[in-house]
Amino acid sequence: MKYSQRKKAILLLADGTVFEGKSIGTDGTAFGEICYNTGMTGYQEVFTDPSYFGQLMLTTNAHIGNYGVNNDEVESDSMKISGLVCKNFSFFYSRDNAQGSLQNYFEKENTLAISDIDTRAVVSYIRDKGAMNAVISTDTDIEALKAKLQAVPDMNGLELASKVSTKEPYFFGEEDAPIKISALDIGIKKNILRNLANRGCYIKVFPYNATFEEMSAFNPDGYFLSNGPGDPSPLKDAQNVAKEIISRNLPLFGICLGHQIIALANGISTYKMHNGHRGINHPVKNLITGKGEITSQNHGFVVNKEEVEKHPDFEITHVHLNDNTLAGMRMKNKNCFSVQYHPEASPGPHDSSYLFDQFIENIKSAQK
Known part of the structure; x- marks a missing residue:
């Protein structure tokens, strides 16, 4: 042309x-x-x-x-x-x-x-x-x-997960895989499913409004809350699912929007950022190991870091080095952790892919 x-x-x-x-x-x-x-x-x-x-x-x-x-x-x-x-x-x-x-x-x-x-x-x-x-x-x-x-709604308070979630449950991976995962699709990326399947997981993916009872009927070894668009606050069904999983101390891993859902399920607030983080070169520090990671990020909302610091059941595991915002957290007495960024990358570096291994290890520990 x-x-x-x-x-x-x-x-x-x-x-x-x-x-x-x-x-x-x-x-x-x-x-x-x-x-x-x-x-x-x-x-x-x-x-x-x-x-x-x-x-x-x-x-x-x-x-x-x-x-x-x-x-x-x-x-x-x-x-x-x-x-x-x-x-x-x-x-x-x-x-x-x-x-x-x-x-x-x-x-x-x-x-x-x-x-x-x-x-x-x-x-x-x-x-x-x-x-x-x-x-x-x-x-x-x-x-x-x-x-x-002027008629276009503001992203604050906007629920978008229902627009991108699967309408019906579906399966991903090998049926005879040793580990079963129930994943809540609030905007899940294919490479997340690939990373889990490559680590011996058979995943059943559920719609955004699935109940804990529906997800637990699969008899999974662990639960996953996916990434996704929009404001996490309106996703009350997802928050209730997270509460049920955490109350039973079942293995739980959340990424991005799923990370924010875990925070909200525990009374920790989220807020809309001035601009958000979107790119494949964002520096994060792992506070547990002291190591730096170059990460893929895509989010306009973030968990309130000060509230996590004050919460008796949580500890911060990762921080964003550009603005010191919260990038990861875990619960002290529950089998639950989450990150704000994308360890599955696609696109981006693979510095953080170890988090999927950590999830598998948490599941295996729970099985023992």
Whole structure:
């Protein structure tokens, strides 16, 4: 496609700020919370991560699409972002095992993408002003878009897990595996299931509103609470499930949204961050071992660190080294731990994959 043939497109922020760019060929309008990811690679995994549901993704890497797409590099069954904002969109790709272009992928998924945006300026702006709702569109009627944007709900208090969770339970892994896991899907990524299955687990994945009785009927050896989008506070069913598991001292592991659910189940609050953490190079310190980890992160809410410090049943296991926010915790007298980041990565480094081994060891200890 020739540059001259591409339509003008705009990014309009909730405070009225406008950035101009070009469409990648598809017309339309998309709304969501604008956020940015600092990863240099892994765009396909990011776009299909259920945790990004309801968000307009701005990529800080200057070139997006240059290695195409591959069917094996997805984290769910469809694209989950509301739309893409980038600097340079590559219409051609140069990877041998790519199965198509990113442009065709966006067209197939009916998802809007705009490019030629000054992404450095946008990131600098929302880094100062904070995350906010926005709209991207090939319709350049600013006043009409402003009116529509006002109707988009704020992420604070917004329940989104039901939008991405499975409708019916399903199984993952080998049926004769030695360990059985009941996993609550509040936005689960495929690579989490792969990591558990590779460690000898047979997983039954349950919808976001499943009860403890339904999950325990599988007779699992351990329980898992997944990552996911939106505010954790409205997820009362998930919090009740966590309370039941913890009260029985059953092995429990939570990642990201699941980590926040465990906190809320114990009366510890969460709050929306100014910008959140999204990228594959976030430094975390393990306070138990003293070692540093480079981690993959994607969250706009976080657990209140001060409340965890004061809670008699919890200890902090990990902290984020950029802003000292809570990155991991465990219960002192229960078989329960959780982290705010993504040990399964995809994309990202594998420094934290040991956490899955830790979960398996906790299960084996409980079996004894």
